[in-house]
Amino acid sequence: xxxxxxxxxxxxxxxxxxxxxxxxxxxxxxxxxxxxxxxxxxxxxxxxxxxxxxxxxxxxxxxxxxxxxxxxxxxxxxxxxxxxxxxxxxxxxxxxxxxxxxxxxxxxxxxxxxxxxxxxxxxxxxxxxxxxxxxxxxxxxxxxxxxxxxxxxxxxxxxxxxxxxxxxxxxxxxxxxxxxxxxxxxxxxxxxxxxxxxxxxxxxxxxxxxxxxxxxxxxxxxxxxxxxxxxxxxxxxxxxxxxxxxxxxxxxxxxxxxxxxxxxxxxxxxxxxxxxxxx
Amino acid sequence: xxxxxxxxxxxxxxxxxxxxxxxxxxxxxxxxxxxxxxxxxxxxxxxxxxxxxxxxxxxxxxxxxxxxxxxxxxxxxxxxxxxxxxxxxxxxxxxxxxxxxxxxxxxxxxxxxxxxxxxxxxxxxxxxxxxxxxxxxxxxxxxxxxxxxxxxxxxxxxxxxxxxxxxxxxxxxxxxxxxxxxxxxxxxxxxxxxxxxxxxxxxxxxxxxxxxxxxxxxxxxxxxxxxxxxxxxxxxxxxxxxxxxxxxxxxxxxxxxxxxxxx
Numbered sequence: 001x002x003x004x005x006x007x008x009x010x011x012x013x014x015x016x017x018x019x020x021x022x023x024x025x026x027x028x029x030x031x032x033x034x035x036x037x038x039x040x041x042x043x044x045x046x047x048x049x050x051x052x053x054x055x056x057x058x059x060x061x062x063x064x065x066x067x068x069x070x071x072x073x074x075x076x077x078x079x080x081x082x083x084x085x086x087x088x089x090x091x092x093x094x095x096x097x098x099x100x101x102x103x104x105x106x107x108x109x110x111x112x113x114x115x116x117x118x119x120x121x122x123x124x125x126x127x128x129x130x131x132x133x134x135x136x137x138x139x140x141x142x143x144x145x146x147x148x149x150x151x152x153x154x155x156x157x158x159x160x161x162x163x164x165x166x167x168x169x170x171x172x173x174x175x176x177x178x179x180x181x182x183x184x185x186x187x188x189x190x191x192x193x194x195x196x197x198x199x200x201x202x203x204x205x206x207x208x209x210x211x212x213x214x215x216x217x218x219x220x221x222x223x224x225x226x227x228x229x230x231x232x233x234x235x236x237x238x239x240x241x242x243x244x245x246x247x248x249x250x251x252x253x254x255x256x257x258x259x260x261x262x263x264x265x266x267x268x269x270x271x272x273x274x275x276x277x278x279x
Numbered sequence: 280x281x282x283x284x285x286x287x288x289x290x291x292x293x294x295x296x297x298x299x300x301x302x303x304x305x306x307x308x309x310x311x312x313x314x315x316x317x318x319x320x321x322x323x324x325x326x327x328x329x330x331x332x333x334x335x336x337x338x339x340x341x342x343x344x345x346x347x348x349x350x351x352x353x354x355x356x357x358x359x360x361x362x363x364x365x366x367x368x369x370x371x372x373x374x375x376x377x378x379x380x381x382x383x384x385x386x387x388x389x390x391x392x393x394x395x396x397x398x399x400x401x402x403x404x405x406x407x408x409x410x411x412x413x414x415x416x417x418x419x420x421x422x423x424x425x426x427x428x429x430x431x432x433x434x435x436x437x438x439x440x441x442x443x444x445x446x447x448x449x450x451x452x453x454x455x456x457x458x459x460x461x462x463x464x465x466x467x468x469x470x471x472x473x474x475x476x477x478x479x480x481x482x483x484x485x486x487x488x489x490x491x492x493x494x495x496x497x498x499x500x501x502x503x504x505x506x507x508x509x510x511x512x513x514x515x516x517x518x519x520x521x522x523x524x525x526x527x528x529x530x531x532x533x534x535x536x537x538x539x540x541x542x
Contacts, residue, residue, distance in 0.1 A: 014539075048385075048540075051388075052388070053385065053539065053540040054539045054540070055539060072393065073391045073393050074391075076389060076390065076391040076392075077391040079389070081385075081389035083385035083386065085382050085385070087381065087382040087383055087385075087386065089290060089381075089383060091290070092290075100286055104282045104283075104390040104391065105390065105391055143386070
């Protein structure tokens with residue numbers, strides 16, 4: 001499969017402030033790729049560099065085989081982007097915003113936009129200033145999807161959407177991906193990544209610390225241990241000989257014990273709290 | 280580029296109507312006041328023309344306000360000059376920065392529009408608004424002349440409106456640069472810019488030592504009293520205006536194309 005996104009040694013700083021350092025990753029055609037990290041980890045900086053909002057200091061970004069700096073407009077024709085803040089011109093009607101986005105692409109997207117508005121239950125007659133965050137997110141989804149792009153870039157897409165709409169949103173993504181699109185999903189909702197993504201990358205303090213299949217990220221020799229002993233409750237990740245663990249635990253008066261496979265959340269915390277880079 | 284321009288014209292239509300109708304109607308009312316003041320004006324005109332620096336500052340030593348042309352130049356010239364300069368400044372001062380200030384930049388610039396064509400579309404919308412503003416106000420002034428049953432001073436009026444438009448373009452070009460450099464709404468600074476130019480011209484005409492440097496400001500070639508009195512304007516004033524417009528617009532492109540867009 002071809003690389004839809006190829007980021008090589010991306011470095012971007014904001015003066016003395018840290019941005020991202022030496023980020024390299026690839027996203028394959030047809031993948032749903034999760035981009036995980038807490039606020040300030042550098043997810044948005046990476047995305048904003050990909051889309052040409054920021055001029056990066058070092059590195060190269062190729063999207064759909066095009067150079068992100070030289071062929072910026074050509075890339076945007078094939079990309080549907082949903083920013084984390086779904087903000088539009090307050091006095092415009094929803095229908096006007098959707099039409100403006102289609103006009104800017106020189107496309108007639110009415111049929112697809114109508115289908116999306118119906119699935120997302122979006123009232124196109126309202127003005128942007130009358131909309132809640134959730135409804136503004138829906139406008140953003142329609143604008144990102146109506147031209148049936150080859151690549152979706154979503155930055156915290158589900159925040160503000162109710163659970164029913166979140167489900168509809170991910171159904172839509174899966175449908176477009178089935179038709180050949182690729183999805184780059186930046187989020188800090190780990191359950192979304194474990195449920196929908198094929199591969200994921202974990203960001204920490206501006207650096208990429210792990211890229212792997214989501215299944216591999218949770219498949220580890222490490223175990224999640226939850227123990228109540230001697231009247232005290234403890235939860236920790238154990239990454240050693242299981243016999244040693246059992247031996248140590250048998251010396252205590254146990255009230256309750258769970259030893260299980262770590263969840264993505266556990267793994268994320270493990271990577272995030274770890275001092276060493278894990279690759 | 281056309282999509283951006285059309286979008287901006289649509290967003291700015293209300294502002295255009297409010298400003299052009301306000302200035303145009305104020306100008307029309309000033310013109311209509313002329314007949315009711317015509318009798319007293321003859322006596323007042325002589326006194327006004329002898330107020331030294333004050334008369335120089337407001338052009339009353341150049342032209343008699345007892346004539347319709349003089350009255351128009353003194354009264355409407357001031358209203359239109361200030362009103363149009365403020366409109367130009369506030370329109371251009373927010374045209375680029377509002378995308379970052381209102382956090383709409385990520386939506387706009389995720390569409391396949393290069394920043395260069397966005398600047399062109401936005402700058403073009405400012406220019407169209409300024410032309411529309413001038414035409415709407417001009418129509419009101421012509422109505423005023425016709426309502427009074429006077430001959431329309433076409434040559435002077437057109438020259439006045441064209442030069443005012445040029446002045447507005449010069450102020451808008453500087454405000455555009457301000458907008459390109461900023462991530463916040465700089466409407467206040469834009470208004471300040473227009474008022475500084477007005478104050479510079481008024482003070483420059485009142486202070487003898489500054490008269491030689493009036494050409495630096497955009498109001499030097501757009502002074503209504505001098506236009507209606509048929510006074511020649513030094514070519515250097517137009518050269519300065521052309522240079523200011525060219526440099527400010529080029530710098531706006533350069534700054535805006537290179538900057539990191541705030542989220």
